[in-house]
Structures are given as structure tokens and as C-alpha cells.
Amino acid sequence: FIVRREGAGSYVCDTVGVELRGAGRRRLKAQETRSSVAAPGAELSQRGRMIFDTGGVRDQQVIKAFATGLPETRSFPTDVWERLQRQVMKDYRASVLLHGDPQGAEPLRKAIATYLNLERGAKCSPDQVLVLSSTRQALYL
Numbered sequence: 186f187i188v189r190r191e192g193a194g195s196y197v198c199d200t201v202g203v204e205l206r207g208a209g210r211r212r213l214k215a216q217e218t219r220s221s222v223a224a225p226g227a228e229l230s231q232r233g234r235m236i237f238d239t240g241g242v243r244d245q246q247v248i249k250a251f252a253t254g255l256p257e258t259r260s261f262p263t264d265v266w267e268r269l270q271r272q273v274m275k276d277y278r279a280s281v282l283l284h285g286d287p288q289g290a291e292p293l294r295k296a297i298a299t300y301l302n303l304e305r306g307a308k309c310s311p312d313q314v315l316v317l318s319s320t321r322q323a324l325y326l
Contacts, residue, residue, distance in 0.1 A: 289315060291311060
């Protein structure tokens with residue numbers, strides 16, 4: 186069993202107390218259930234309380250610089266995006282809603298390979314290009 190000491194850390198308990206044997210176990214389980222439905226942040230450490238109070242874990246709609254998993258949306262060209270989305274749906278119909286090539290869309294890979302060859306002096310084919318959905322996905326390769 187683990188014993189938590191605020192400000193000192195967590196330690197392995199030397200003995201198993203009476204409250205953990207027999208009927209006491211059921212009582213302990215009931216207490217755990219009650220404490221798990223306590224007010225948000227009621228049992229947080231001092232650092233946890235500080236993080237919670239700053240909104241760092243609960244205000245998902247607040248824009249924060251360099252927040253993981255959140256794109257910067259203030260300067261996103263939504264009008265252009267909507268126009269391009271309509272054009273793609275018109276040209277490709279429902280096929281764009283299905284799973285595509287795991288390497289990425291072939292026309293995009295061809296365009297990237299052409300750009301790299303002409304502008305950057307690379308020698309690559311579209312088969313050597315991967316179009317990924319995030320930096321995280323690239324790091325997991």
C-alpha cells in the first residue's frame with residue numbers, strides 16, 4: 186500500500202492497518218467513491234491547485250500560445266478554406282470522405298516532390314513523400 190505525505194511524496198506503507206481488512210475494506214471503498222465525486226480540484230496538491238486555478242486544464246476555448254493540440258485559429262483563412270472545400274467536394278464527391286492513401290493524397294505528394302526537386306534541388310519521387318496529420322504523427326514514425 187502507498188502512503189501519501191503532503192510535501193514529502195509517496196511511500197510504501199510499513200504495515201497494513203485494520204481498516205484495510207475485512208469489513209473495513211468495504212468502508213474504505215465507499216469513502217473513495219464519495220471522495221471521487223467531490224468538487225473539482227478538492228483534493229489537489231498545491232501545484233495541481235495552481236494549474237487548475239490558472240485554467241490551464243479546463244479552459245479549452247481560451248486561446249493560449251503554443252498549446253499542444255490546438256491550432257492558431259485567429260488568422261485562419263476560413264473563407265478560402267470553405268471555398269476550397271466546396272470545390273473538392275464538387276470534384277471528388279464522397280470519395281474524399283473515405284480513407285485515402287496512408288502516405289497522403291497522391292496529387293499533393295506529386296506537387297511536393299516537384300517543388301522539392303525544382304526549388305530545393307532534391308531528387309525525390311512522390312513515393313518518397315509522406316503527408317502526415319501532425320508533428321506528433323511524424324515523431325511516432
